Each structure stands twice: as structure tokens, then as C-alpha cells.
Amino acid sequence: MAIRINLAVVLAQRGVKSKDLAEYIGITEANLSLLKGGKVKGIRFETLDAICRYLGCQPGDILEHIAEPVAAD
Amino acid sequence: MIDSKATPLHASTLPGFSVPIAARTALLFNTAGTAAAALAALLPLGVALYWGLADAADIGRQIAMAPEVIGAFGPVQRLVAALITVLTVLPLSWGLMRLGVCFRQFAQGRPFAPRGIAGLRDFAVGMAVAALAKPVGYTLLMLALTWNAGPGKRQLALALNSDMLLMALFAATIAALAWAMEKAAIVADENSQFV
Numbered sequence: 305m306a307i308r309i310n311l312a313v314v315l316a317q318r319g320v321k322s323k324d325l326a327e328y329i330g331i332t333e334a335n336l337s338l339l340k341g342g343k344v345k346g347i348r349f350e351t352l353d354a355i356c357r358y359l360g361c362q363p364g365d366i367l368e369h370i371a372e373p374v375a376a377d
Numbered sequence: 378m379i380d381s382k383a384t385p386l387h388a389s390t391l392p393g394f395s396v397p398i399a400a401r402t403a404l405l406f407n408t409a410g411t412a413a414a415a416l417a418a419l420l421p422l423g424v425a426l427y428w429g430l431a432d433a434a435d436i437g438r439q440i441a442m443a444p445e446v447i448g449a450f451g452p453v454q455r456l457v458a459a460l461i462t463v464l465t466v467l468p469l470s471w472g473l474m475r476l477g478v479c480f481r482q483f484a485q486g487r488p489f490a491p492r493g494i495a496g497l498r499d500f501a502v503g504m505a506v507a508a509l510a511k512p513v514g515y516t517l518l519m520l521a522l523t524w525n526a527g528p529g530k531r532q533l534a535l536a537l538n539s540d541m542l543l544m545a546l547f548a549a550t551i552a553a554l555a556w557a558m559e560k561a562a563i564v565a566d567e568n569s570q571f572v
Contacts, residue, residue: 336572338572344571344572345570345571351572
């Protein structure tokens with residue numbers, strides 16, 4: 305799927321530690337790390353809401369759609 | 378980017394994945410599991426003992442046959458009858474053993490564990506095979522029981538009763554439930570990959 309997770313970038317820009325964000329959202333650091341790496345199947349609105357609230361950003365800052373090239377016939 | 382082939386966060390196969398379960402419920406499932414395993418062992422043993430110890434007249438009464446039709450009921454006939462009946466109940470016995478595995482997974486709070494679902498599905502298979510084996514077993518049993526009867530008195534009977542049909546229907550219901558649980562397990566597994 306062509307959805308890029310820019311959470312690591314936003315975290316770095318805000319100077320926020322993963323540990324603090326994970327604690328605020330209520331998930332483990334390991335799961336946050338998987339989310340940062342895009343190694344999850346999805347993100348709950350509840351989690352997205354908590355991330356945006358803590359980092360003061362919009363969902364679009366964290367999630368980005370990458371257009372995939374259309375395969376030639 | 379989101380990796381759709383990512384390792385599940387809390388896959389049901391992981392030892393730690395379980396739902397909270399009340400001690401009383403766990404005890405109930407454990408008891409059911411033990412009862413299923415005990416029944417699985419007792420069922421073939423019981424029928425073997427019946428054919429080994431039952432009186433020939435009692436057997437005649439049980440299957441509604443006159444003593445002259447059964448004829449001489451010797452040890453070989455008893456052995457053959459026991460063998461046929463044990464073979465008929467063995468699939469059900471195996472199914473009950475597998476059901477015990479399913480109950481034990483439930484008791485551990487793992488209702489979507491693949492082992493438990495496979496146990497439930499195998500129980501349905503065992504029951505279906507036992508339901509199919511019943512009429513075949515009855516035909517063979519009648520032949521074995523009347524083997525020593527006089528000329529023209531040997532019987533080849535066919536039986537199809539409501540017990541067998543209900544058993545097959547019950548097996549189909551359990552198989553459908555196992556299928557639904559398998560689908561639910563996939564959904565639960567996918568949900569576990571959401572953060």
C-alpha cells in the first residue's frame with residue numbers, strides 16, 4: 305500500500321521522544337516503533353487523534369499518500 | 378510506507394495472546410475438556426465390554442430378534458460384533474479427544490487459537506464420520522449376529538434412523554461454527570495489527 309508514515313520526521317521536528325508519545329497514547333514503545341516503520345496494517349482514529357493532539361499536527365503531516373506508477377500493458 | 382506483510386503485533390499464535398477469563402469459566406471449560414477426554418476413552422471401552430459380557434438373550438432382546446435367528450452366539454461372533462461397534466464409535470472418540478483440546482484452549486482464554494478451532498472442526502468431522510459409519514456398522518453387525526442362524530435366516534439389514542440424521546445435522550452445525558470461528562480469528566488477527 306502506498307501510504308507513507310512520516311511520524312519519525314514529525315517527532316524529530318518537534319523534538320519529542322518516542323517514549324513520551326507512546327506513554328501519552330497508551331501503547332508500547334515497541335508498537336510505536338512498528339508504527340513509525342510502517343510495519344502495521346492500520347492505525348485507529350483514537351491513536352491518530354492522540355498523536356495529533358500531542359504533537360499539535362494534522363493527520364496529513366503523519367500520513368502521506370504516494371502515487372504508484374500504473375503498470376504498462 | 379505501511380507494510381501489509383508486517384509481523385502481527387499480537388498474533389493469536391503468540392503465547393501471550395489471550396482474553397481475560399473468569400476462574401469459574403476456566404474451571405467449567407477445563408471440566409468439559411476432561412469430560413470429553415474421559416468419554417472418548419470410555420466409549421470404545423464400554424461397547425467392547427458390552428459385547429464381551431452381555432448375555433446372548435439380552436442382546437437378542439436389545440435388537441428385537443428371536444434367539445433362533447441369532448443362533449449360536451460364540452466368542453468369535455462376540456469379538457466381531459465388538460470390533461464392528463468399536464470401529465463405529467472410534468471416529469466419535471477421536472472427535473471427543475479433539476474437542477477436549479478446544480475446551481482447554483478456551484479455558485486458557487484463547488478462543489481464537491488455531492489449535493482450538495482445529496479441535497472443534499475435527500470434532501465435527503469425527504461426528505460426521507461416526508454418523509455415516511452407524512448404518513454401515515448396523516448392517517455389518519446384523520450380518521455378524523445372524524451368521525450362525527439356520528438356512529434362510531441370515532439377515533442383511535439397512536437402518537437409517539432419526540438419531541443418525543440428527544447426529545449428522547449436529548456435526549454440520551459444529552462444522553459451520555468452526556468455519557465461522559476461523560473467519561473470526563482472521564478478523565481478530567487483522568485487528569491485532571492495528572495500533
